[in-house]
Amino acid sequence: MIVQNLPPLVSSVFSLLAIASLLLTFVILGSRWLNHYLFAFAAESWLIAGLSVTVGAYGDFPELYLIAVLTVVFRGILLPYLVWRIVRRQLVDYEVHVILRPSSSLVVGAMAVVFALIVAAHVGGHLGLAGTVAILALTVMLSMKLIGFLMLSVRHEAISQVVGLLILENGVFLGAQVLVPGMPMLLEIVILFDLLVAVACFGVLVRYLASTVGTTSSFGLKRLVG
Amino acid sequence: MTSGILLYILVVAPLAAASFSLVSRNARVAEFSNFAASGIVLACAVPLPFMAAAGSRVFLDGYIALDGLGAWVVLCTAIVYFLASFFAIGYMRMLDEDERLPQFYALFAIFALTTLFAPVVNNAGLYWIAIELTTLVSTFLVAFERTAESMEAAWKYIMIVSAGISLALLGTVLFYWAGTFVLGPTYSLTWGALQAAAPRMNPSLVLLAFLLCLVGYGTKVGLAPMHTWLPDAHSESPAPVSAMLSGALLNAAMVGIARFLSITNAANLPTIPHLVVVIFGLGSLALGALFIVRQEGIKRLMAYSSIEHMGVIALGFGFGGIFGIAGALYHMLNHSLNKSLMFFGAGCAMRSYGSKQIADIRDYPRHFPRTAALWLSGAVSITGAPIFALFLSEFIIMRGGFAQNFSWAVYAMAIFLIVIFVGFLNHFRVMFYEPAQGAEQPGPLSAWCVIPMALALVPLIVLGFWWPLPIWNFFAGIAAHLQAAAQ
Numbered sequence: 001m002i003v004q005n006l007p008p009l010v011s012s013v014f015s016l017l018a019i020a021s022l023l024l025t026f027v028i029l030g031s032r033w034l035n036h037y038l039f040a041f042a043a044e045s046w047l048i049a050g051l052s053v054t055v056g057a058y059g060d061f062p063e064l065y066l067i068a069v070l071t072v073v074f075r076g077i078l079l080p081y082l083v084w085r086i087v088r089r090q091l092v093d094y095e096v097h098v099i100l101r102p103s104s105s106l107v108v109g110a111m112a113v114v115f116a117l118i119v120a121a122h123v124g125g126h127l128g129l130a131g132t133v134a135i136l137a138l139t140v141m142l143s144m145k146l147i148g149f150l151m152l153s154v155r156h157e158a159i160s161q162v163v164g165l166l167i168l169e170n171g172v173f174l175g176a177q178v179l180v181p182g183m184p185m186l187l188e189i190v191i192l193f194d195l196l197v198a199v200a201c202f203g204v205l206v207r208y209l210a211s212t213v214g215t216t217s218s219f220g221l222k223r224l225v226g
Numbered sequence: 227m228t229s230g231i232l233l234y235i236l237v238v239a240p241l242a243a244a245s246f247s248l249v250s251r252n253a254r255v256a257e258f259s260n261f262a263a264s265g266i267v268l269a270c271a272v273p274l275p276f277m278a279a280a281g282s283r284v285f286l287d288g289y290i291a292l293d294g295l296g297a298w299v300v301l302c303t304a305i306v307y308f309l310a311s312f313f314a315i316g317y318m319r320m321l322d323e324d325e326r327l328p329q330f331y332a333l334f335a336i337f338a339l340t341t342l343f344a345p346v347v348n349n350a351g352l353y354w355i356a357i358e359l360t361t362l363v364s365t366f367l368v369a370f371e372r373t374a375e376s377m378e379a380a381w382k383y384i385m386i387v388s389a390g391i392s393l394a395l396l397g398t399v400l401f402y403w404a405g406t407f408v409l410g411p412t413y414s415l416t417w418g419a420l421q422a423a424a425p426r427m428n429p430s431l432v433l434l435a436f437l438l439c440l441v442g443y444g445t446k447v448g449l450a451p452m453h454t455w456l457p458d459a460h461s462e463s464p465a466p467v468s469a470m471l472s473g474a475l476l477n478a479a480m481v482g483i484a485r486f487l488s489i490t491n492a493a494n495l496p497t498i499p500h501l502v503v504v505i506f507g508l509g510s511l512a513l514g515a516l517f518i519v520r521q522e523g524i525k526r527l528m529a530y531s532s533i534e535h536m537g538v539i540a541l542g543f544g545f546g547g548i549f550g551i552a553g554a555l556y557h558m559l560n561h562s563l564n565k566s567l568m569f570f571g572a573g574c575a576m577r578s579y580g581s582k583q584i585a586d587i588r589d590y591p592r593h594f595p596r597t598a599a600l601w602l603s604g605a606v607s608i609t610g611a612p613i614f615a616l617f618l619s620e621f622i623i624m625r626g627g628f629a630q631n632f633s634w635a636v637y638a639m640a641i642f643l644i645v646i647f648v649g650f651l652n653h654f655r656v657m658f659y660e661p662a663q664g665a666e667q668p669g670p671l672s673a674w675c676v677i678p679m680a681l682a683l684v685p686l687i688v689l690g691f692w693w694p695l696p697i698w699n700f701f702a703g704i705a706a707h708l709q710a711a712a713q
Binding site for chain 1: 372379380381385388389403413462
């Protein structure tokens, strides 16, 4: 377990990267522009790649370098590019109607972080990890989950929902780098590919939605009830 | 060795069918190559439980394992795949979309492949990926008819299920983390490794991880309240796809819940996880009952019935014990057969009357005496009435509940099942015996549509009377394996 006896410097770098990723999630939450989502998501992925490199270097997990490269290529460049292509073909480039204003969503997001911290501190306390970077990693992981779900529920543009899903996955990925750096590489690579396929599927579906339903907003999806 | 070859054929046959469909670009070649592949898959899947009963075996460096549970669910999937491919030949021709059928059958075969693959995966992480792949492939099958409704259903399906299943990924990572305290930073995430390490894992971490996995895979299983995608996706996809989604896919996701539940057993966490699964099961039954009574769409009626039956299976696994688990496994097979029959019947009625509304389907037996007899038998069977196999499996699950001190849940289950019995059959009374409003003449049906319904009904009657001893012993073996709590 590498998080138990970290030197202060490494511990600070981990914390810095994790907190910066969390802040970028708030950037997404606080904006209405689809392009902002993509830039923030890409930056977040680069930070996670940085985290992989740090963990790899400090904890002696050389395979994490490869994971870092793949993270940059897939999550940092390819996925945002694919989503950007979908945005460019669409008619709207920002959230027209919002259910919860960006400022209010920031407050709800902050409450989500507090909740995540309580859960993480509770679990960490049971594991004898109180005060280590593991708590922070767990907090960031759970809060990115909650914020991703918040995005899915209060934003209705198809792209916002795709970005919400990507945040969900990013959270897990970030936490996994710190908590389980030894997770078999095969799994991480397959999950990366899987995400790529998922985004490709979303792209096709968004196009179908636009052509058959005439809108890419989930406000237009109200035919099936009961 | 033979089991390895059979598994290999299970993978190759659907792949070959998919490539034939795409290369030939001919609807007839596509439908028959898919049908042939499904026949081969069924022939290979039948012996698998017997082989697994002799002892579980691993393949491909331990990534694939043939154990009792996996082999049984593969068999259920193969049966549905065969019946659905048979039915699809007649049904898909009625859609008049011959030029897109090769694509359909290619996707259909690959969907079957991913669904067959998931239960035998021996690695919690790869299992997650297999389940995610089933979603990605089947989304396009749900969207096949390209109407606004089917697009909406497909979008809701992929969104809700992907979001839900990402919780299962988090849960899997946490399980891995719990394991690192026991097994060191790097180990292989097999079900066996987790189960072996479970007694020394931290119980609160295991509980958190299990709950995340339960909600995640529960979304895919369609347990209430994560079920919202299910009625839409099942009602808007073509009938053979609905049958596959309901009869095959839901079981494949249930396998994950059963396996993670057995890990919590081994972690000496017996009460809370079982209780939570029982509550989700009862919730699904309650929701199914409410929506079945007031349902207006014929395929949505079947979809809510799937939610109900997944609730019953969840109750079986939640009760645990030999009766609970054996009943749940038996119910999986019975539900797969019966729900295929019901969706086939609903698809036929929908096509011949040109409407998805129950109110538009009238005087069914007068127009289609044979199909009506089969469909009505299926309806009586799926509500759990005696002589049919579902009565037996639900009865065994209830007995399991009493044996494990869940009698309150059994009483609640009985009440919901009675409500569903009345509500479900009332819709059939309306469709079968209420006089028609106008003099509308419904379109004809081909024999390709009727024979698979009969094929599904025969085993339901036989298994209702006679539960072979080898199957009972086989279930007992699986139950012993899943219950293997640390002593």
